[in-house]
Amino acid sequence: MISTWRRRRAGRHAGKNQNPDGNLNMEVSIPINFRCPISLELMKDPVTLSTGITYDRENIETWIEAGNQTCPVTNQVLKTVDQFPNHVIRKMIQDWCVQNRTYGIERIPTPRIPITRYEVFEIVSRIMDATKRGDQMECQELVAKVKLWVKESDRNKRCIKFNGTVCALSEAFDAFATDSFEIHAGVLEEILSALTLMLPFDAEGQSYLGSTASLHCMVWILNCGDLSGRRNAVLVLKELLSLDHRHVDALAEIEGANEALVKLIKEPICPTATKASLTTIFYLVSPLSSSSEKIKSKFVEMGLVSLLLEILIDSERSICEKALGVLDGICGCEEGREKAYSNALTVPVVVKKILRVSDLITEFSVSILWKLCKNIEKRDEGGVLVEALQVGAFQKLLLLLQVGCGEKTKENATELLKMLNPYRGTLECIESMDFKNLKRSF
Template identity: 45%
Template sequence: MTRPRLRVRAGRVALSSSEIPLAVMRRPAVVGADVPDHFLCPISLDMMRDPVTAPTGITYDRDSVEGWLERGGATCPVTSRPLRLEELVPNHATRRMIQEWCVANRALGVERAPTPRVPVSAADACEHFAAVSAAAKRGDGPACRQMVARARALGKESERNRRCFASAGAARALASSFSHLAAFHQMEARTLEDILAALVVFFPLDEESRRCIASPASLDAVVSIVSHGEHVARVSAAVVAREIASSCDNQCLQAMSKANGMYEALVKLVAKPISPQATKAALVTAYYLVTNTEHAAARLIDLGMVELLVELLADADKGTTEKALAVLDSVLITDKGRDKAYAHALAVPVLVKKTMHVSDMATEFAVSALWRLCKNTPEDGGRCKAEALQAGAFQKLLLLLQLGCEGITKERASELLKLLNGSRDNAECIETADFKGLKRPFT
């Protein structure tokens, strides 16, 4: 690795501007006072807020030197001797002197440097989650809940703490604890809810963690929380379910597909939204279940998912639109799904509307879904094609091909144009705004 370039300014060593962390570069300078040299960090040349000393005897601001090490630096920037993160020691004496100097110069506009929070050490993190696991194994919900809440708070306090806990196996310990406590039928639901809320902070989940949550007892608890938990807990449970499903771990997906009430819980999050995050999480989970497990599409269709998706698409943001179209396209592979869409007056117009002006992903799924409907339309006079034409599908697809699309989207858009071309009449709706940028007539 090429060592970062160093430069010298006023007798002090500092990193080149390309090597200074953005957060450090944006730190406001102390105005109206001449800061003593020994209060300045050798990396950023700013006054230190949280001074730490390396074994080499050099004191740095914690943010600056940790940023240096995280970007690949393995040596003390001043002495070039080997340096590791865990070797940094808080310099309380220097911090107190800086704070006293700030107070003494308050009249010059100097703000007192706040006392920094002590970051979590690797040893503390390992010890903490060992205690969490031990409490869960003996069924001590209150103790487990207290320690989990502290871990969550510390993890959210700083990215450094979060990484430290994650490296100590936080996700695995929390997932295992959830699995153990879920097996205690008298366990207070709030403890399980708090574990899920903490688990979200320490994503991603490894295979062992996912499979702990995908155990039958754990999934029953997740479904219960999604359906009946407190607001924050329901969101956390939905996000955890999404994390497991999106891993495409077949064993986990099969377990989720068989979990009692799973499909009802997902449909409920779409039918009665509690937050955009929970709705999107439910849609992603539904998509992976439909595309990777048998009977998932049929279950969702029976629970009214097609109608819910169509109505959701009528007024959804970009992210929700993409995910709803993905699920809809997946369930329209089935005859039952298409029958539900044919029966809904908004299905075709909504799909036509979403073929453009949302995103490439939305276009891909909208064209595919519309293709499934028009290609497999019942022999009833082609009402689906007529609705598509009336909604301006022919012009949108023509423009889409002119502006450029690739792969399966291009193939299906071309096939749709051929299907619709034979059904065109003088009553079709033409949206002139969609012809901007059109280069040549369709032939």
């Protein structure tokens, strides 16, 4: 297929540059030497391989990253995968675009030359050297340069990430954190900012960022840093806890960590930081933590239950899922359930979320309701169960079993229906015939 551009002239150009036969649909063929041999499209960033064949950079990089070690045209084995910018062809293509601009052809921009792994090795070496000398100013400047490279293109990001940069930055963070948080605050926050652009971390990077000094430093930034610093700190903490659960107990032991995480929810910086904080708290209150019961009690004392319920009233899907996950974890302890019982929003909000938004939200909602009903005292049993019935729990649970759900959620829903059933006598209930046309999801 011959690649062409078509330009339909607007009415105001009808009298200008019109071809002799009056046809307003103009076709311009791309010269063969301007087309990439792989895509047959106009090259925007022509590069030449060691075999002497020129390709568009994006296409040949995709070819090589797929595991191919040969030149697509000559089928020769590549002695090196290095690509050399073909400035002559690129300039010719740009001139051709300018000459044909009347046909709607736009001049291709001069591409930024992507970094090479040798440049990455060099800057990594300089960062490590500056770290050893304790030169925070030079290290901060180098990290800022790395950030600029990463933001230029995905290709740069991959090259930087997979050539030891994350490990070097993590080691530098640990070294400066060990020395002094206050003295090196600038470079520490700059490193965190760069690390958030290169998630997830490798194992070696995790070991440095999960050190005692590094964790204490991130908590300090959560409490004392500026808005961007606090955002970056919680993003890195969330990533660490998701990759290695051993960091959960270490973070839980740091004074001020829980308070800083709750503050990010109470005084939100941005949705990204709120989600990261909720996820971090979720790991802290999960069974993965050996001191989860103690942690849950602390969060209850900070008023997290009421805060979560307020968030759940009107929040987007992702935040809602995370908030319900945290509430489910907190309701696993007696203090958490007591706080939930005493809040008038708990049962109506939780029941409302069943079969709304997503399957995960339904699972968390049923789990929370089951914990509240299963563990209540006899003197309060009627009140909570009747309230759940009044806001439509029985009907929603029946519907949930009809459409299908996970095995654990099905067990909880079935047990909840048994607990609710004795109190239905004086309350209106939807007849089962209303569900006869529902289709199962399995």
